[in-house]
Amino acid sequence: MRDYQIDMHLNTERKQKPAFDQLQFGRNFTDHMFIMDYSSEEGWYDPRIVPYQPVTLDPAAMIFHYGQTVFEGLKAYLSKEQQILLFRPSKNMARLNRSNERLCIPKIDEAFALHALKQLLIVEKDWIPTSEGTSLYIRPFIISTEPYIGVAPSNSYRFMIILSPVGAYYKEGINPVKISVEQEYVRAVQGGTGNAKTAGNYAGSLKAQEMANVDGYSQVLWLDGKEKKYIEEVGSMNVFFKIKGEVITPALNGSILDGVTRDSIIQLLNYWNLPLVEKKISMEEIDQAHKDGHLEEAFGTGTAAVISPIGELFWKGEKLSINNGETGPLSRKLYETITGIQTGTLEDPFGWRIEVASEVVNN
Amino acid sequence: MRDYQIDMHLNTERKQKPAFDQLQFGRNFTDHMFIMDYSSEEGWYDPRIVPYQPVTLDPAAMIFHYGQTVFEGLKAYLSKEQQILLFRPSKNMARLNRSNERLCIPKIDEAFALHALKQLLIVEKDWIPTSEGTSLYIRPFIISTEPYIGVAPSNSYRFMIILSPVGAYYKEGINPVKISVEQEYVRAVQGGTGNAKTAGNYAGSLKAQEMANVDGYSQVLWLDGKEKKYIEEVGSMNVFFKIKGEVITPALNGSILDGVTRDSIIQLLNYWNLPLVEKKISMEEIDQAHKDGHLEEAFGTGTAAVISPIGELFWKGEKLSINNGETGPLSRKLYETITGIQTGTLEDPFGWRIEVASEVVNN
CATH class of the missing domain: 3.20.10.10 (D-amino Acid Aminotransferase, subunit A, domain 2)
Known part of the structure; x- marks a missing residue:
């Protein structure tokens, strides 16, 4: 894992949280997000946890025209013992890099991305809902940001992780x-x-x-x-x-x-x-x-x-x-x-479940 | 054509223009752009010509995740008589709507979009290069803007037109x-x-x-x-x-x-x-x-x-x-x-070439 320093810029004010037993999917977002930028000269740089904020891009940014972008989806849970749990997150980071390969996007350091996600989850722990069927949905994604009208891989990118407390994806839930x-x-x-x-x-x-x-x-x-x-x-x-x-x-x-x-x-x-x-x-x-x-x-x-x-x-x-x-x-x-x-209510004979240590470790 | 009013917010200061005989493709953009927004409630609304400016979107905006977007490409030229010329622009507007249909994006009023483009070109007329092989490239595009993590058509969109003075697309030019x-x-x-x-x-x-x-x-x-x-x-x-x-x-x-x-x-x-x-x-x-x-x-x-x-x-x-x-x-x-x-140097037996009237007609 590369020895990045994650800059922390935390909000003192927090949003009002939605009712966790009536959550829709993908409509609410937490107080903070993770951002890291890429340039051809510097590689991936400036990893930071910042208040959830808009993305500002040139209208010629390549994401708007040529769709060079990848994403992932995973979930965090809170155990009865108030532990933050992840499910096989390394699989998502590995797949993100396989998607990057196909889309000509520079690879990320998978271990660092997982570390960054864990730090973000610690900051946002009280956004993890615990009602039946709920979780904190995690959306890592990378967009191409270079302002250029022409079909070629971008020279600059932004990697972000946003979090959304969610209920059932389909209104039918587990019903057919x-x-x-x-x-x-x-x-x-x-x-x-x-x-x-x-x-x-x-x-x-x-x-x-x-x-x-x-x-x-x-x-x-x-x-x-x-x-x-x-x-x-x-x-x-x-x-x-x-x-x-x-x-x-x-x-x-x-x-x-x-x-x-x-x-x-x-x-x-x-x-x-x-x-x-x-x-x-x-x-x-x-x-x-x-x-x-x-x-x-x-x-x-x-x-x-x-x-x-x-x-x-x-x-x-x-x-x-x-x-x-x-x-x-x-x-x-x-x-x-x-x-x-x-x-965390059942045994995990596969070692799929990851407990996130409760302290922010910033290295 | 719908009777829209295009609001005009023009810059008093203008950018320095690049050397028109050394233009790259898609690297320079003009002083102004056209913008029009869409909501499920209002349809397409608020058409405006404004200074070229960044796009600010929620990080959950659907364009970043699910790629619901369409675009077009056409060119404007300046004749020896200083007339702004377009080449079959109605074909592009019609294709934009066919793309919209496939991507589940609400259709635009083609005649109005062409009218808006013409108004923008009149404002930006001195950005049209005239050296051999150059032109003003026109990029109309529509992006989905709703902040929502879920695979469904967006409920909000932004239609933009940006302009870029361009040279040859391939460095080889007309060479094989x-x-x-x-x-x-x-x-x-x-x-x-x-x-x-x-x-x-x-x-x-x-x-x-x-x-x-x-x-x-x-x-x-x-x-x-x-x-x-x-x-x-x-x-x-x-x-x-x-x-x-x-x-x-x-x-x-x-x-x-x-x-x-x-x-x-x-x-x-x-x-x-x-x-x-x-x-x-x-x-x-x-x-x-x-x-x-x-x-x-x-x-x-x-x-x-x-x-x-x-x-x-x-x-x-x-x-x-x-x-x-x-x-x-x-x-x-x-x-x-x-x-x-x-x-405009050759006869046009097909009626493909459109002359843009030189006055801004705002209705």
């Missing part, structure tokens, strides 16, 4: 959502940016989501960009199916995001000795399994929602009801196990 | 560039955002461009995302080939940008009664034409560079030299004709 299988629009294709956490993937997904909403569906199930046949993701989540006792998730293929929750579920299922396979799986196979009465459960997985059960799939004019539109036992067990490990 | 045919990375696929002018397309293209640069190539030739077989675009331009007297350009297929320069060339070739075909064309066909000695010319087309001849294609370990690495007669004739129409 209805999903439409997308036939026209495509999220990503091999050789594109699908396995990087970058803005363009999300911008491109809005249209399909909007049209699904009109038809009464929460999200879309994305098929592959080549043949529109194989399952990739659901909304902005990875997806799992339980068919005849076996759990199946699409294998990572370059266009699917390597989700931290996805990986945790795979490890959990292996730990439980439940059959799990990562493979290329077509929508036809899911439909056939449904027709045969073998499609037992389906669910999306991601940091924001953790587990989001799928109660219905709409495909080619047919409605495929899954587990009578109810949350299945595996979905519920996974949700309870992962959130239990995350919040 | 060397292009590497991209085998790994993909720009776009049907169902994605390839035919919209949106940030993510450009962010995703940086990696391939960077790797091509390392190997001594200016840009990449993009193949289709499904089979990596058919030609799509070159760099951020459309592409044309002249084979055995016939001009061929990839047909619009949903993943290729519908370029204004591309359309102008097609119309020009038809006007000249030269054989022109829009079709799906594979890299194998280009290679075969080269082997047979029939590949006469190749060139990229776009607003920034107008015509950019291709002197060499690198594909599967082989270097395909085109027209001995020199600018071909058709490339040159197209460049001279289009820039001649644009700058």
Whole structure:
């Protein structure tokens, strides 16, 4: 870890906090944020924790035109013993650098970024909500800031971490959502940016989501960009199916995001000795399994929602009801196990949970 | 056109202008910009011409995370008679709205946006350079501004127009560039955002461009995302080939940008009664034409560079030299004709050139 000094500029006045038992997702932000800048000459410099504040950029800043940007999402929890807990945060920092690589953004020092996050969390500890289903959502992101009209990597960047106390991502919470299988629009294709956490993937997904909403569906199930046949993701989540006792998730293929929750579920299922396979799986196979009465459960997985059960799939004019539109036992067990490990109420045989030391260590 | 009032807040002090005969592309910006905001309640409101100024946004503004944004690019010229000239600007405003549609951004009033642009150009008239190969590049763009962490269309936007006096986009100017045919990375696929002018397309293209640069190539030739077989675009331009007297350009297929320069060339070739075909064309066909000695010319087309001849294609370990690495007669004739129409030195049989009335008309 590089020996950076984090400058601290703390607010004496604090915002009024929202009611922690009625939190929406992503609408409230804490008193402080972490910032670090990059220039070609200095590399990453001037790490600082400062009051939450606007970003001021030249209108020609490259982020506004060419979208060179990456982000991450993870969560902090407060244990009953008032310990700040993180869940596999090194995985997020490592993925941030993989996204950086794809987007031609200079890499960050992962250990230092995690250190900086911990310092920010200590400062903002009383923003961590503890009601059932709540957490402090953490959004690290990097934007390109050089004022230049021309398609090339930027020479300057800003890395920021902002924090938001959140409730459930979907208003349905752990209740099943209805999903439409997308036939026209495509999220990503091999050789594109699908396995990087970058803005363009999300911008491109809005249209399909909007049209699904009109038809009464929460999200879309994305098929592959080549043949529109194989399952990739659901909304902005990875997806799992339980068919005849076996759990199946699409294998990572370059266009699917390597989700931290996805990986945790795979490890959990292996730990439980439940059959799990990562493979290329077509929508036809899911439909056939449904027709045969073998499609037992389906669910999306991601940091924001953790587990989001799928109660219905709409495909080619047919409605495929899954587990009578109810949350299945595996979905519920996974949700309870992962959130239990995350919040400190369950044993963590994997060493996934990180306790943040309670003192600011500034080096 | 909606009856908006454009508020004018003009600077009394003006910036020092760069030397107009040594202009780089996209590095200098004029004294003023146009801004208009959008809210769900008010629609597009508060159109204004103001001093060129930074954009101040909440760090949670959606543009930084989910890339919901669109842009356009066009140019203004000053005729020998000191008339401000635009080239088919309605095409750009129409495409901006097509991009808006794909990105779930509320549409603008195209006629009003063009009116606003004209007013801005009148204010900034003395920023229009007149040296050979220079122009005033115009960048209209819309960014999503709502502070919200969650994948959904924004409820607020900002539309801006900034202006930059520019020289040649490529340092090679009208001289041929060397292009590497991209085998790994993909720009776009049907169902994605390839035919919209949106940030993510450009962010995703940086990696391939960077790797091509390392190997001594200016840009990449993009193949289709499904089979990596058919030609799509070159760099951020459309592409044309002249084979055995016939001009061929990839047909619009949903993943290729519908370029204004591309359309102008097609119309020009038809006007000249030269054989022109829009079709799906594979890299194998280009290679075969080269082997047979029939590949006469190749060139990229776009607003920034107008015509950019291709002197060499690198594909599967082989270097395909085109027209001995020199600018071909058709490339040159197209460049001279289009820039001649644009700058007012040639007849415009198509009615493409628009003269901007010299008085500010504010309504």
